[in-house]
Amino acid sequence: MKRLLTIGLAGLLVAGLGIGALAAELTIGISKIVAHPALDAVEQAVMDTLAEAGYTDVEYILGDAQGDFNVCVTIAQNFQAQGADLVVAIATPTAIAAAQVYDGSDIPVIFAAVTDPVSAGLIPSATDPSGYGNITGVSDLISIAAHLQLLKDLDPSIEKVGLVYNPGEENSAILTGMAEDAAPGLGMELIVASADSTANVPLAAQSLIGRVDAYYVTTDNTVVSAIDSVLAASQDAGVPFLMADPTSLASATMTAGFDYYVHGQAVGDVVLQVLGGTAPNEIPAVYQQDAEIQLNVDAASAIGLAFPVALIEQAAAIYYGGVTFEKK
Amino acid sequence: MATLLVHAVEQGLAFGIAALAVFLTYRVLKFPDLTVDGSFVTGAAIASLLLVRTGIDPFSVLLIAFAAGCVAGVITGLLNTRLGITNLLAGVLTMIMLYSINLRIMGRPNLSLLRVDTATRLIDQVWSPLGSVSVLIFIALLTFGIKFLLDLFLRTEVGFALRATGDSETMITAQGVDTKRMKVLGLALSNGLVALSGALVAQYSGFADIGMGIGMIVTGLAAVIIGGTLIRSSRVGWMTLSVLVGSLIYRIAVTLALRYGHVVGFQASDLKLITAILVVLALVLPRIREQRQRKVSACSG
Numbered sequence: 001m002k003r004l005l006t007i008g009l010a011g012l013l014v015a016g017l018g019i020g021a022l023a024a025e026l027t028i029g030i031s032k033i034v035a036h037p038a039l040d041a042v043e044q045a046v047m048d049t050l051a052e053a054g055y056t057d058v059e060y061i062l063g064d065a066q067g068d069f070n071v072c073v074t075i076a077q078n079f080q081a082q083g084a085d086l087v088v089a090i091a092t093p094t095a096i097a098a099a100q101v102y103d104g105s106d107i108p109v110i111f112a113a114v115t116d117p118v119s120a121g122l123i124p125s126a127t128d129p130s131g132y133g134n135i136t137g138v139s140d141l142i143s144i145a146a147h148l149q150l151l152k153d154l155d156p157s158i159e160k161v162g163l164v165y166n167p168g169e170e171n172s173a174i175l176t177g178m179a180e181d182a183a184p185g186l187g188m189e190l191i192v193a194s195a196d197s198t199a200n201v202p203l204a205a206q207s208l209i210g211r212v213d214a215y216y217v218t219t220d221n222t223v224v225s226a227i228d229s230v231l232a233a234s235q236d237a238g239v240p241f242l243m244a245d246p247t248s249l250a251s252a253t254m255t256a257g258f259d260y261y262v263h264g265q266a267v268g269d270v271v272l273q274v275l276g277g278t279a280p281n282e283i284p285a286v287y288q289q290d291a292e293i294q295l296n297v298d299a300a301s302a303i304g305l306a307f308p309v310a311l312i313e314q315a316a317a318i319y320y321g322g323v324t325f326e327k328k
Numbered sequence: 329m330a331t332l333l334v335h336a337v338e339q340g341l342a343f344g345i346a347a348l349a350v351f352l353t354y355r356v357l358k359f360p361d362l363t364v365d366g367s368f369v370t371g372a373a374i375a376s377l378l379l380v381r382t383g384i385d386p387f388s389v390l391l392i393a394f395a396a397g398c399v400a401g402v403i404t405g406l407l408n409t410r411l412g413i414t415n416l417l418a419g420v421l422t423m424i425m426l427y428s429i430n431l432r433i434m435g436r437p438n439l440s441l442l443r444v445d446t447a448t449r450l451i452d453q454v455w456s457p458l459g460s461v462s463v464l465i466f467i468a469l470l471t472f473g474i475k476f477l478l479d480l481f482l483r484t485e486v487g488f489a490l491r492a493t494g495d496s497e498t499m500i501t502a503q504g505v506d507t508k509r510m511k512v513l514g515l516a517l518s519n520g521l522v523a524l525s526g527a528l529v530a531q532y533s534g535f536a537d538i539g540m541g542i543g544m545i546v547t548g549l550a551a552v553i554i555g556g557t558l559i560r561s562s563r564v565g566w567m568t569l570s571v572l573v574g575s576l577i578y579r580i581a582v583t584l585a586l587r588y589g590h591v592v593g594f595q596a597s598d599l600k601l602i603t604a605i606l607v608v609l610a611l612v613l614p615r616i617r618e619q620r621q622r623k624v625s626a627c628s629g
Binding site (some may be wrong): 078132167174 | 329331332335336339343427431436437438441442443449529533534535537538539540542543549579582583586587590595596597599600609
C-alpha cells in the first residue's frame, strides 16, 4: 500500500514536470521586486499588450521577490533554467539581477520601471542605442522640475516644499536628489523628512506641519503605501499636496505623473519590437514622457484652495464628490 | 534542473558563511546577535564602493569587508560589555546605526556592480575550462576553507575559552579568563564573517542594496537550526558542517519553491509560504523515518 502511494506521488511529480515541459510557442519570464499596484499594473499591461498583438500561445513565468533582494538572482536563474526566450524585469534590483544572470547571453532582458538605468549599469547612456548587447527597456524617470513648476503654477507664493521619502529606496533617493538640485532654480527650498519604513511615514509627514507651504511625494514605494497619512498631515497644515503617482489621486490634492499601466504598454511595445526581430541594442531605452495632471477638488476645498483656471484646463482628470471624472 | 541545483548550492554556501557566523554567536557564545542584518550590508557596501571607485582586486575587497564587519562586531561587544546594554538590544542598536552608516558608505541605496570586474566574473573568465561549475568550485573552496579555519580556531586555547564563555561564564571567569574580551572577540569574528558573506553575495548578485540584509539573522538561524536538527553531534567539525547543510537545504527549498510552486497551484506571491513548508518537510521527514525504523526494530524483536 505504502509502495503504491510512493509510486503514485512520484507519478504525480513526473506528470507535473511533464506539464511544465510541454513547450509553449514562447516562454517569457516577468519578475518584480514586490507586489505593488504600480508594478502589478506594468506586469498586467505587458501581458495584455502581447495578447492584443496576437501572441496568445505564451507561457508566462511570473516571479515576485516579495521584497527579498537576495531572491532576485534566484528568480532570474529560474527563468534561465526554464528556457525563457525573453525576460521582462520590473524595478531596479530585479533588473540588475536579470542582467547579471543573462550577462553575455542572447536572451533579451527588457527592464521596466527603472528610474535611472544608466547608473544601474543597464545601458551605457540615455541616448546611445548600442547598449550592452541584450538589454533595453523603459524608464519611469519623472520630470521633477516640471512638477515643482506645477506647484508654482498652483500658487506662486509657495516657497518651502516638504518632501517625505525613504532614503533606502534607490529610485526615491535619485528623485529627491534631483528635487534638491531643481528647487533653488525655481525660487524654492526643499525640506525633506525621511521615513525608512511605512510605519514611520505618518511621523515624518507630521514633522513638516507648520514648516512648509506644500507637500510633495515622488514615486516612492514606501511612502505611497502610507499615502493617506501624508494627505492627513497636509490637510492639518492647510497646504496642498502634490503626488507623482496618478493612481493616488484620492489621497492627494494634485497628482502629476503617468499611469503605470500605460508604462507597461510601452514596455510591451518594446517587447513586440524585439520579438519582431530588432536586436535590443538597436532599441534606445525609452524614457516615458506622457505625464498628466489630475486635480482633487475635494481635498482642495477642504483647505480652502481654489485651482487656477489654467490648471483646470490642463487637467486630464478631476476628482470631485468621491468620483473621478476623466476628460475625453 | 542541474544548473538550478548548482546555483542553489552556490548561494547556499555563500550565505553559509553568514550562517557559520550566526552559529558562532548564537550556538557557541550563546549571544543572540542581531547586528548581522546590518553588518551583512556593511560588507556588501564596502566591497561595492571599493570595486566601483578604486582598482582594488575583488578578492582583497573580501578581506577588507571582513575587517569592517569586525569593527561592527566590536561596537556591539563594547555596548554590551562596557555599557552593560543587554545582548539583544546591543545588537539591535548597532544594526540601526549601521543602516545610516551603510547608506553613507554607498552614497546611495543601491550600487550596481554590473560593469565592474567582480570576483565571480573573474573566476568565470579565468577558470573557464571548468565551465559552468567554476564559480561553484570557487565558492565551495572559500566556504569550506573558512569552515576548516573556524574548526581549527575553536580547538585552540582561545577558541576553547570562547566556547566556555558561552557554556558557563562563571566557571571560566574563575579560571581567569576575561569573558568580556571573549565576547568582543567572538562578536568581532562573527560579524567579520557576515560582512565577508555580504561582500561575496553582492558580487554574485551584481549589486549591493541597503535592504539586502533584512532577515539575515532569520536565514542564519534557520540554517543553524535546520542543520542542528538533521546532524546531531557535539563535535565542532560536524556542527559547522551541519550549519552549511542547513543553509543548503534552505536555499534548495527556495529554488524548488520557485521552480515547482506553480505546479501545485501556488502563485508567485506564495514563495515564502512554500519555502517554509518545504523546510518543515525537510525537518519532519527524517524524524518519521527514525520512528518507523524504531517500530520495525521493536517488532522484529
